[in-house]
Amino acid sequence: MKKILVLTDFSEASRNALAFARSFFSDTLADFHLVNVLPSHADSFNGVKHTAESDRSEATRQLQAIVTELRLQAANDWHTFRSTTKSGKPLDIVEQMVREEPYDFVVIGPVTASVNELFGDNAIALIHRLKANVLVVPTTARIKPVYQVVLAIDFASLKNSKLLSPLKELVTLKGALLTLLSIETPDKKIIYPEQEIHIRQFLAPVKPEVAHLQALSPKDGIDAYLAGHVVDLLVTIPHFKGVASTLPAQHHPRTQAYTPLVPLLTLYDDGGDDLPELVDELSNANATL
Numbered sequence: 001m002k003k004i005l006v007l008t009d010f011s012e013a014s015r016n017a018l019a020f021a022r023s024f025f026s027d028t029l030a031d032f033h034l035v036n037v038l039p040s041h042a043d044s045f046n047g048v049k050h051t052a053e054s055d056r057s058e059a060t061r062q063l064q065a066i067v068t069e070l071r072l073q074a075a076n077d078w079h080t081f082r083s084t085t086k087s088g089k090p091l092d093i094v095e096q097m098v099r100e101e102p103y104d105f106v107v108i109g110p111v112t113a114s115v116n117e118l119f120g121d122n123a124i125a126l127i128h129r130l131k132a133n134v135l136v137v138p139t140t141a142r143i144k145p146v147y148q149v150v151l152a153i154d155f156a157s158l159k160n161s162k163l164l165s166p167l168k169e170l171v172t173l174k175g176a177l178l179t180l181l182s183i184e185t186p187d188k189k190i191i192y193p194e195q196e197i198h199i200r201q202f203l204a205p206v207k208p209e210v211a212h213l214q215a216l217s218p219k220d221g222i223d224a225y226l227a228g229h230v231v232d233l234l235v236t237i238p239h240f241k242g243v244a245s246t247l248p249a250q251h252h253p254r255t256q257a258y259t260p261l262v263p264l265l266t267l268y269d270d271g272g273d274d275l276p277e278l279v280d281e282l283s284n285a286n287a288t289l
Contacts, residue, residue: 002025015109036063038056110136135265146233160273211225
């Protein structure tokens with residue numbers, strides 16, 4: 001069973017993200033954990049404390065109502081639902097939850113104008129800090145079958161093909177078409193044939209197509225590809241050069257990272273290395289040049 005942490009601020013964007021996630025995982029046994037994090041109040045005056053308690057009680061009530069409705073709507077027992085209300089620094093709370101429970105995915109529906117750090121200007125930090133796969137659902141996302149999946153990949157930098165396991169499983173389960181998007185930038189490293197072969201062998205029996213684009217940056221290449229192709233899901237690996245790691249966190253273009261034109265799945269890289277020895281030696285040699 002997949003464990004899915006769904007972050008919500010009760011906005012329309014959050015509701016849309018939840019609905020999308022339920023459809024996205026409709027063919028998967030999944031436990032959905034809905035969480036609302038209320039910022040902690042630094043002041044301890046009785047009035048402020050009373051307001052904080054009232055806010056938490058109301059948030060708990062709303063979450064319970066949503067979970068009750070979801071259970072009534074469930075057509076089968078493939079999906080289970082639970083909810084939690086917490087108080088504190090939102091990013092710290094979510095990071096702690098992911099450390100304490102092994103979630104397979106974290107789902108968020110960002111709101112450009114939100115003052116909540118999980119959903120607004122600082123939301124890019126969520127992807128950088130969480131040791132989890134994150135599904136970002138734009139407000140424009142509509143519930144429909146996922147057929148066209150694009151992985152923006154740097155063959156020269158990807159050392160651990162096993163982190164593609166969730167993608168391989170997803171594409172296989174949905175019978176989707178997978179495209180590996182390789183963006184050639186001026187500073188890109190040499191790609192050795194063994195590196196691409198290694199990725200293809202891991203993805204088998206999935207047979208992805210490979211698309212090559214030249215651009216000044218990975219972000220520019222991704223934008224150009226999305227503008228000219230139908231894409232149901234964009235997948236990136238933030239620890240390498242991609243849409244979520246091209247710039248320092250404080251300089252990330254929020255519109256690209258958190259209001260993408262299509263749903264965005266970021267895969268967590270734990271720093272592992274499963275490259276064959278030959279490829280590893282070639283990469284190291286190239287790095288010294």
